[in-house]
Amino acid sequence: MLRAPFSAIGLLITACLASSPVRGDALKDPYFGEALYHAHQGLFFEALERLDTEVKQHGGVDEPELDTLYHHIDDAEFSLGDFELRYRMHHRAGRAIKAVLEGAVDEEVRNDAAYRLARIHFQKNQLTDALQALERIEGRVPEAIRDDVEFLRANVLVSQGRPAESIDVLKNLQDSRNYGGFAAFNLGIAYLRGGQRDAALSQLDRAGQRKTDDPAELAIRDRSNLVLGTIYMESADYERAIPVLNRVRLDGPYSNQALLSSGWANLSLDQFERAVVPWSILAEREVTDSATQEAMLALPYAYGKLNVHGRAAVSYGAALDSFGAEVDKLNASIDSIRDGKFLEALIREEIRRDKNWVVRLRSLPDTPETYYLMELLASHDFQAGLQNYLDLADLRRKLLAWQGSFDSFEEIVEVRRSHYEPLLPDIDAEFRELDSRMRLRLEQHKMLVKRRDDLLTTPQPKFLATRDEQALLRQLDHLEAALGSSESAFASSLLHRINRLKGIVTWTLETEYHDRLTRFDKNLRSLDEAMAVAQQQYDQYVRSRQAATHSYNGYDKPVKQLRAKVGNAVDTVERLMARQGRLLEIVAIDELVARRGRLASYGDKARFALADSYDRATQAQARRDNSQ
Amino acid sequence: MSRFSRKVTLVLFAWMTLTSGNAQELSADDMRSLDGQVQEIKSDVLDIASDLGILEERLLYPTGTQLAVFVSMGEKETFRLDAVQIEIDGEMATHHIYSYQELEALRKGGVQRVYTGNVVTGDHELRVTMIGKLDNGKDFSESDSFAFAKGVKPKALGVTLAGPGLGKTGIHVGDL
Numbered sequence: 001m002l003r004a005p006f007s008a009i010g011l012l013i014t015a016c017l018a019s020s021p022v023r024g025d026a027l028k029d030p031y032f033g034e035a036l037y038h039a040h041q042g043l044f045f046e047a048l049e050r051l052d053t054e055v056k057q058h059g060g061v062d063e064p065e066l067d068t069l070y071h072h073i074d075d076a077e078f079s080l081g082d083f084e085l086r087y088r089m090h091h092r093a094g095r096a097i098k099a100v101l102e103g104a105v106d107e108e109v110r111n112d113a114a115y116r117l118a119r120i121h122f123q124k125n126q127l128t129d130a131l132q133a134l135e136r137i138e139g140r141v142p143e144a145i146r147d148d149v150e151f152l153r154a155n156v157l158v159s160q161g162r163p164a165e166s167i168d169v170l171k172n173l174q175d176s177r178n179y180g181g182f183a184a185f186n187l188g189i190a191y192l193r194g195g196q197r198d199a200a201l202s203q204l205d206r207a208g209q210r211k212t213d214d215p216a217e218l219a220i221r222d223r224s225n226l227v228l229g230t231i232y233m234e235s236a237d238y239e240r241a242i243p244v245l246n247r248v249r250l251d252g253p254y255s256n257q258a259l260l261s262s263g264w265a266n267l268s269l270d271q272f273e274r275a276v277v278p279w280s281i282l283a284e285r286e287v288t289d290s291a292t293q294e295a296m297l298a299l300p301y302a303y304g305k306l307n308v309h310g311r312a313a314v315s316y317g318a319a320l321d322s323f324g325a326e327v328d329k330l331n332a333s334i335d336s337i338r339d340g341k342f343l344e345a346l347i348r349e350e351i352r353r354d355k356n357w358v359v360r361l362r363s364l365p366d367t368p369e370t371y372y373l374m375e376l377l378a379s380h381d382f383q384a385g386l387q388n389y390l391d392l393a394d395l396r397r398k399l400l401a402w403q404g405s406f407d408s409f410e411e412i413v414e415v416r417r418s419h420y421e422p423l424l425p426d427i428d429a430e431f432r433e434l435d436s437r438m439r440l441r442l443e444q445h446k447m448l449v450k451r452r453d454d455l456l457t458t459p460q461p462k463f464l465a466t467r468d469e470q471a472l473l474r475q476l477d478h479l480e481a482a483l484g485s486s487e488s489a490f491a492s493s494l495l496h497r498i499n500r501l502k503g504i505v506t507w508t509l510e511t512e513y514h515d516r517l518t519r520f521d522k523n524l525r526s527l528d529e530a531m532a533v534a535q536q537q538y539d540q541y542v543r544s545r546q547a548a549t550h551s552y553n554g555y556d557k558p559v560k561q562l563r564a565k566v567g568n569a570v571d572t573v574e575r576l577m578a579r580q581g582r583l584l585e586i587v588a589i590d591e592l593v594a595r596r597g598r599l600a601s602y603g604d605k606a607r608f609a610l611a612d613s614y615d616r617a618t619q620a621q622a623r624r625d626n627s628q
Numbered sequence: 629m630s631r632f633s634r635k636v637t638l639v640l641f642a643w644m645t646l647t648s649g650n651a652q653e654l655s656a657d658d659m660r661s662l663d664g665q666v667q668e669i670k671s672d673v674l675d676i677a678s679d680l681g682i683l684e685e686r687l688l689y690p691t692g693t694q695l696a697v698f699v700s701m702g703e704k705e706t707f708r709l710d711a712v713q714i715e716i717d718g719e720m721a722t723h724h725i726y727s728y729q730e731l732e733a734l735r736k737g738g739v740q741r742v743y744t745g746n747v748v749t750g751d752h753e754l755r756v757t758m759i760g761k762l763d764n765g766k767d768f769s770e771s772d773s774f775a776f777a778k779g780v781k782p783k784a785l786g787v788t789l790a791g792p793g794l795g796k797t798g799i800h801v802g803d804l
Contacts, residue, residue, distance in 0.1 A: 030698040030784060030804045033739025040733035045670075049677040056678070068804075089667050381660070388666040395673050402680060409687060540749075543780065547692055558683055565676050572669050576662065583658050 029054070029068040032076050039079070044087035045394070051080055074105050078113060088387060090120050107139045115141075115149050122156055130156045147176040154186060163193040181210055181217035185224045192231075204228040208247055222247075222254040229261055238265040256282060256291035263298055272305040283315075287322055290598065296322060297602055300609065309617035316610035323603045330596045337588050342373075343581045346386065347393040376591045385584055392577045399570045406563045409555065416552040424548065431545065438538055445531055452524055455517055461509035464516040469505055476502050685744075693746035694782035697721070697754070698804060699789065701734045707768075707791035708761040709734065714743050714787075715755040721745060742787075749778050756787050756799050768792055774801040 027033045035051035038044070055076055058069040069076055081096030097120070100113040114136040121130035134153050141149060150169050157166035167190050173183035184207035191200035207224035210217065225247040232241035242265045248258035259278040266275035279302060282295035300315035336342065376382050455463060465473065476498050483491050483498075509516075685694070697714055709731055714721045722743040726734075734740060757771040770792050776785060784804040792798040 027700070027737070027739065030696075030739050030741070030786060033698070033700060033737070034741050036736070037730075037733045037738025037740050040736045040738045041729045045674070045677075048674055049681065052674060053678045053681060087670065089670055091664070091667050092671060384660075384663060388663060391670065392666060395669065398677070399673065402676075405684075409683070412687060543692060547690055551687075551690065555683070555687060558679070562676065562680055562683065565672075565679075569669065569673055569676060572672075576665055576669060580662055580666070583662065 028071045029076075032069060032072050032079075035076075035079065035083075039083055039086075044083050045398075048080070048083045048087060051076060051083065055080060074100070074103070074109060077103070078105075078109060081113070081116065085116060085120060088384075088391065090124060094120050101136065108142045111137045111139065111141045111149075112145060115145050115152070118149075118152055118156070122152060122159075125159075127156055127160045131160070147173060147179050151176075151179045151183065154183070154190070158186070158190055158193065161193075163190040166190045167194065181207070181212060181214070181220045184210060185220050185227075188224060188227070201228065201231065204231070205244070208244065218249065219253055222249055222252040222258070226254045226258050226261070229258065229265070233261060233265055233268075236268070238268045241265045242269075250281070256285060256289050260291045260295055260298070263295065263302070267298075267302060267305070270305075272302050275302045276306070287326060290595070293319075293323070293326075293599065293602055297606060297609070300613065304609075304613060304616070307620065309613045309620055313610055313613035313617055316606050316613055320603060320606045320610060323599045323606065327596055327599050327603070330592050330599070334589055334592050334596075337585050337592070340581075340585075342585060342588060343389070346584075347390065373588055373591065376588060382584070382587060385580060385587070389577065389580045389584060392573050392580060396570065396573045396577065399566050399573060402566050403563070403570070406559055406566070409559050413552045413555045413559075416548075420548045420552065427545070431541070434538075434541075438534065441531070441534070445527060448524055448527070452517075452521055455520075459513060459517075461506075461513045461516075464513060464520060465505075465509055469509070473502065473505055476505075689744055689746055689782075691782045692780055693748060693778075695743075695745055695747045695778060696741055696782070696784045697743040697787060698739050698784065699724075699734070699742045699787045700737075700739045702788055702790035705735065705790055706763055709758060709789060710761065711759045712742060712787075712789070713757040713759075715757075716745070716747060717752050718755075739786075747778050747783075749780060751775060751777050754785060754801060756801065758789050758799060760791075762791060770798055772797050772799040772801075776801075776803075 031050060031054045035047045035054065038050060039047035054069055055073075058064060058067050058073065058076075061067050064070050064073075077096065078100050081093045081100060084090075084093035084096055094117060097113045097117045101110055101117065105113075114133050118130045118133035121127070121133055130152075134149065134156065137149060150173055154166040154169040154173070157163070157169065167187065170183045170187040170190055173179050174187070176183060184203065188200050188204035188207055191197075191203055204224050204227060208221055208228055210221050212218060212221065225244050229241045229245035229248075232238070232244065242262060245258045245262040245265065248254050250259075259282040263275045263277075263279040263282070266272070266278075276299065279295045279299040282292055283299050285292045287293065287296075296315070296319035300312035300319065303309070303312035303315060377386065451463065454460070462473075480495065480498050483495055689696075695716070699712055701709065709726055711723065711725045713723045724740075724742055730740070753773055753775055755771060755773045757769065759767075759769045761767055776783070786802050786804040788800045788802075790798040790800070
């Protein structure tokens with residue numbers, strides 16, 4: 001009984017997109033920010049793709065605390081569930097939100113997650129699970145969702161057949177800024193379902209007189225009046241029904257039903273002239289509406305009661321013509337749907353760019369069926385199926401675009417391969433040569449460093465002799481050896497001279513040792529710098545060499561695998577689109593066939609009533625003629 | 629007539645409960661069963677998109693040369709951003725004109741990756757130009773240049789935009 005009110009209200013339950021959880025803090029992870037950028041535009045696939053990759057990569061790093069997402073990981077996981085929910089992936093969203101619930105997160109975040117989980121369960125009609133999730137909410141609840149939580153709790157309780165328990169919850173929401181009007185209406189319904197008829201009537205009366213200028217609240221106020229009027233009519237209390245029905249705005253979404261009921265209420269009180277007023281208004285409205293169609297029959301019926309049979313006959317005739325034209329349109333619509341035009345219209349890009357695309361469907365050329373399906377389009381199950389169909393169409397577009405990019409990837413890889421492969425053998429040969437020279441120089445450098453370090457601890461002046469000094473010392477050693485053991489005076493004189501020369505060299509080496517060591521150290525440090533530059537160039541070369549190989553190696557397999565995956569996904573998407581589309585078409589055709597049946601039945605009634613009106617008009621005319 | 633009236637009342641209640649026939653309910657069950665399969669394929673395609681993104685990045689923007697530029701708006705900024713232009717070393721890298729939705733997304737804290745490309749290691753210059761409208765309706769255009777160094781790791785630069793103030797630049801660039 002209450003499914004319609006609650007499903008309609010359910011559209012308003014959807015909370016705002018997790019209002020940029022990182023807005024208050026400095027955003028440290030640009031990729032998370034990028035996901036939010038997509039999400040704020042309603043591009044949840046792109047948002048999920050970005051954030052999913054980022055969260056997975058974060059999970060794979062060795063030191064997560066050094067990763068930029070570390071600072072936002074709770075928000076990121078929460079947002080992941082939120083995006084999945086908005087992308088209508090309830091299964092994954094449920095898992096993600098449960099993960100948040102089980103993690104060590106802030107109380108407010110956990111309560112928000114519990115609320116979202118409850119909402120998922122409610123949408124899937126898992127009422128016990130929804131209530132359990134709501135019962136997990138304790139402590140601090142984010143202010144933005146406090147009323148949402150209570151409103152959802154009331155909805156779950158009523159849907160579980162526990163209206164009495166929902167009453168207190170709804171009473172507390174009467175002054176809610178977002179839910180006041182809805183809570184007022186729902187409270188009336190809860191009383192009604194709980195068997196408290198008088199309380200229900202009073203509450204619906206209050207709900208029907210709320211002061212507001214909010215379009216959604218105005219609509220729910222109309223609805224309260226319509227339901228209250230209908231309850232009065234059901235108990236044949238037509239006098240009370242009429243003023244309540246008259247409170248429904250003439251330009252609101254419930255005005256057609258209200259006008260129709262108002263007419264019947266007046267007729268039931270034998271106030272035929274008053275019945276004509278609402279029905280005359282209604283009969284002029286959009287003929288595809290079932291209330292209008294009924295009014296087109298009811299209006300001449302009232303004329304008949306007023307003994308205006310001629311006018312009644314004319315109105316019946318007009319209704320008959322109108323019904324016939326509508327049946328033709330319905331037949332054309334059914335054929336159009338069978339030709340696949342309905343599904344084509346749904347996925348037209350120019351329509352979907354518009355926020356009110358469902359409404360704009362009506363103005364599409366060559367799609368008469370969309371005229372009749374507005375009510376159907378508003379029903380929850382049909383909307384869910386329709387959204388799935390549209391999501392599948394989007395996925396198909398994406399997959400087909402990706403399929404095209406694989407050829408480009410392969411071409412890039414091939415161009416790089418054909419460029420690098422002929423060059424690399426020569427480059428590698430040169431590199432090997434360079435590599436061996438580099439290694440030699442590195443060894444030499446290492447040796448010099450070691451010598452310097454040794455000299456610092458154990459001074460060795462000879463090690464710092466110049467090339468000339470070394471040659472001189474070698475020559476002096478050689479001369480000394482040539483003299484051998486000769487003991488002649490000449491030899492003795494020569495040896496003396498040799499020793500004196502050695503002494504001069506040794507003197508120089510000893511006295512200049514510290515200066516020479518300082519120069520040696522300075523030169524070695526310059527060499528260090530040159531070696532660092534050489535090493536940097538060497539490393540850069542190695543990186544470039546690796547990059548050249550990596551630019552075309554290792555892509556064949558992943559590209560092939562992804563190509564296969566995309567191909568399979570296209571098949572699956574097309575199969576599901578066909579099934580989903582077929583179901584939508586069946587439901588749409590069923591709806592149109594039912595409408596056609598109703599119109600045919602109205603047509604039959606109109607035909608009999610027309611004949612009857614003619615008879616009565618003729619009889620009346622005859623009576624007038626006789627009396628004259 | 630009262631029979632007709634009762635019928636109308638029943639129609640009204642039928643409309644309110646949305647119990648509109650067995651055929652539709654059967655189809656609704658079918659739709660719900662299909663829903664699970666649709667969710668599965670969405671999950672599969674998301675995985676493919678993630679793998680494809682990684683492959684594409686590896687192939688087109690290797691880590692050694694990768695440069696990404698992100699644009700965000702300062703908190704509580706109310707000016708209208710119309711377009712952003714990015715030049716790297718004097719060459720036009722990208723130019724983006726903002727739609728209403730994109731601007732709102734930036735205002736709510738979203739970060740736009742406006743450019744991904746390749747530059748060699750070493751020193752470079754980034755020039756950012758923003759065009760927009762101030763709260764008082766006045767058009768403005770502002771440019772600023774920033775030096776940055778590209779190392780062997782991927783480089784990410786964040787451009788934060790704010791409405792121009794008295795003598796203050798509204799463009800800030802930093803490493804991310």
